[in-house]
Amino acid sequence: MKNIVILISGRGSNMQAIVEAARAEKWPARIAAIISNRADASGLEYAAAAGIPTAVVVSKDYPERSDFDAALRAKIDSYTPDLVVLAGFMRILTAPFVEHYDGRLLNIHPSLLPSFPGLATHQQALSFGVKVHGASVHFVTADLDHGPIVAQAAVPVLQDDTEHVLAERVLAQEHIIYPRAVRWFVEGRLSIENGRVHLADQAQ
Numbered sequence: 001m002k003n004i005v006i007l008i009s010g011r012g013s014n015m016q017a018i019v020e021a022a023r024a025e026k027w028p029a030r031i032a033a034i035i036s037n038r039a040d041a042s043g044l045e046y047a048a049a050a051g052i053p054t055a056v057v058v059s060k061d062y063p064e065r066s067d068f069d070a071a072l073r074a075k076i077d078s079y080t081p082d083l084v085v086l087a088g089f090m091r092i093l094t095a096p097f098v099e100h101y102d103g104r105l106l107n108i109h110p111s112l113l114p115s116f117p118g119l120a121t122h123q124q125a126l127s128f129g130v131k132v133h134g135a136s137v138h139f140v141t142a143d144l145d146h147g148p149i150v151a152q153a154a155v156p157v158l159q160d161d162t163e164h165v166l167a168e169r170v171l172a173q174e175h176i177i178y179p180r181a182v183r184w185f186v187e188g189r190l191s192i193e194n195g196r197v198h199l200a201d202q203a204q
């Protein structure tokens with residue numbers, strides 16, 4: 001039984017999709033905890049109602065990024081994670097933190113990486129006038145939003161799209177590809193070696 005710890009900063013819709021998939025599909029895993037860097041993250045309410053342990057490590061309480069990461073790491077490790085899932089988690093993590101979870105840290109980014117790293121990805125896509133946009137699941141590295149990609153989903157950008165409409169179209173795909181990628185990991189099919197993603201064939 002694998003232990004999954006999910007980090008959020010807000011509503012946690014990707015976290016919710018993962019929790020619901022894990023329970024409905026009976027993954028060989030448990031959601032050990034939901035941890036937020038913001039006390040007002042509405043996803044914490046969902047997690048508590050779902051009977052999942054929650055914790056808050058407030059990033060604003062730590063002037064130094066490395067101190068926040070150290071406190072966050074201590075909290076995460078108290079749940080003995082096999083996998084740490086960033087789900088709408090809005091803090092850039094330091095290299096020592098990333099190295100500690102090497103190969104066990106996933107993120108979902110709302111663009112077709114390597115296009116549009118960072119924030120405001122949907123506005124970037126609209127401003128560039130791209131016709132295809134989407135989302136990417138990747139292993140997390142110290143190099144922001146440049147980790148090895150596990151899965152991607154593409155959506156069309158329509159002429160009258162607003163940032164919100166496009167974000168919602170992308171989010172629907174996030175809720176499909178992220179649970180799928182996390183399930184691959186907890187089933188032992190997904191791994192990373194020397195910076196290359198390995199996905200084993202489905203067990204017969």
Ligand SMILES: Nc1nc2c(c(=O)[nH]1)N[C@@H](CN(C=O)c1ccc(C(=O)N[C@@H](CCC(=O)O)C(=O)O)cc1)CN2
Pocket residue numbers: 086089090091092093094095098107108109110118119140141142143144145146147
């Ligand atoms: N070392 C890494 N840390 C993180 C990664 C990563 O790939 N490597 N992915 C991000 C997730 N993310 C985009 O997918 C992202 C999150 C946050 C930011 C950012 O600029 N954060 C600011 C604060 C913004 C805020 O509080 O609203 C900051 O940390 O100063 C960029 C990209 C998670 N971490």
Ligand SMILES: NCC(=O)N[C@@H]1O[C@H](COP(=O)([O-])[O-])[C@@H](O)[C@H]1O
Pocket residue numbers: 008009010011012013014015087088089090108109110118119171174
């Ligand atoms: N750079 C990280 C980032 O922008 N993550 C994005 O935050 C949104 C809200 O996620 P949530 O509904 O799961 O909280 C999602 O679109 C996710 O891809």
